[in-house]
Amino acid sequence: MQELRMTKYQQENKFIKDFLQPNRTFLDQIKKAVDIICKFLKENCVRHSNYKGAGGGGRWWSTAKGTALKSGSHADLVVFADPLKSYTSQENERCNIIKEIHKQLEACQQKDFEVKFEISKWKAPRVLSLTLKSKVLKLKRNVNFFPMLGELKSDSTPSPRIYADLIYLHKSSDALGGEFSTCFTELQRNFVCSRPTKLKDLIRLTAWKQTEAKGASAPKYALELLTIYAWEQGSGAQDFDTAEGFRTVLELVTNEQDLCVLWMVNYNFDDEIVRSFLLTQIQRTGRSTGDVGGGDRWCWHLLAEEATEWLLSLCFRDGSGCPIQSWKVPVRII
Structure with a gap:
């Protein structure tokens, strides 16, 4: 692949089109x-199982959001399990749903596709991981199946009760941070897919940069949010300078310890329980969003080091060799 760091200024869009955007054939497959x-x-x-739980539908989320990378070989498919009506029921029944999907896929795989399952190290797995191969579609993908609450499969703003229940569970049990994040995948998709096409291309560029970083990693959705934030605060235009946007995102990454961003889109301060929890999270030192930002599980500091080096790249210099300006974006906004 062409080395983006040596790409001349204002050639970033061509790089995205040639190397990052999936083609129509891939999307159709x-x-x-x-x-x-x-x-x-x-x-x-x-229809044919003893456990009537694994139905309702699904999404291939990076494609649904419009941010899929051309070279991506991994996908998450979320299964809306209609009988799941609470976080507790998801926690208790998720393993049964996964076992049922596993059983039915094994019985059916000779018809339309072949699957190879990965053995989970957990006694009660949260996800079914497999490799899907289709002779007809000439497609091979690594897939993760996530059973989730059917109740949150909606385009409307969730009731504060949804968050209050999750906050209560978080405080009263040993549930890990982000354990129920897939329940909100529809909201994540809606938040991203409504954005301009060029912004989605900038998200692709940011995601690709992370995959190329040596030893550095961060949650993909966190970088998507950071890119959207940079655009909202610094541009907001349908058409913008991609290099300026990319530089802005990298500069934000270099300030990763001080970042604090909050959107009042799917929740707000009206409910006392939600308000109290949000204020507590905001006041925490370091990264407060454990399920999105990833906390210390991810090497943000290494990604910040990579970003610092990249800011010296040729693609961030104009025709006279001067550095282009980034957008003026605050590191903290709450």
Whole structure:
């Protein structure tokens, strides 16, 4: 792949188009694969199983958001399990749903696709990981199945009760941070997919940069949010300078310890329980969003070091060799 660091200024869009954007054939194959799997889940895991839990539908999320990378070989498919009506029921029944999907896929794989399952090290796995291969579609993908609450499969703003219940569970049990994050995947998709096409291309560029970073990593969705934040605060235009946007995101990454961003889109301070929890999170030192930012589980400091080096790249210098300016974006906004 062409080395972006040596790409001249204002050639970033061509780089994205040539190397990062998936083509129509790839997108059509993904759509067909999702249709096959979703049809299978509805007709087999619901109609012909002892456990009526693995139905409702699914999404291939990076493609649905419009941010998929051309070279991506990994995908998450979320299964809306209709009987799951609470976080507790998801925690208790998730393993049964995964076992049922596993069982039905094994019985059906000779018809439309071949699957190879990864053995989970957990007695009660939260996800079913497999490699999907289709001879008809000429497609091979690593797939993770996540059963989730059907109650949150909605385009409307969730009731504060949804968050209050999660906060209560977080405080009263040993549930890990981010354990129920897949319940909010629809909201994540809606938050990203409504954005301008060029912003999604900038998200692709940011995600690609992370995959190329040596030893450095951060949650993909956290970088998506950081890119959206940079655009909202620094530009907001449908058409913008990609290099300026990319430089802004990298500069924000170099300030990763001080970042504090909050959107009042799917929740607010009206509910006392939610308000108290949000204020507590905001006041914490370091990264407060454990499920999105990843806390110390991810090497943000290494990514920040990589970003500092990248800011010296040729793609951030104009025709006269002077550094281009980034957008003026505050590190903290609450």
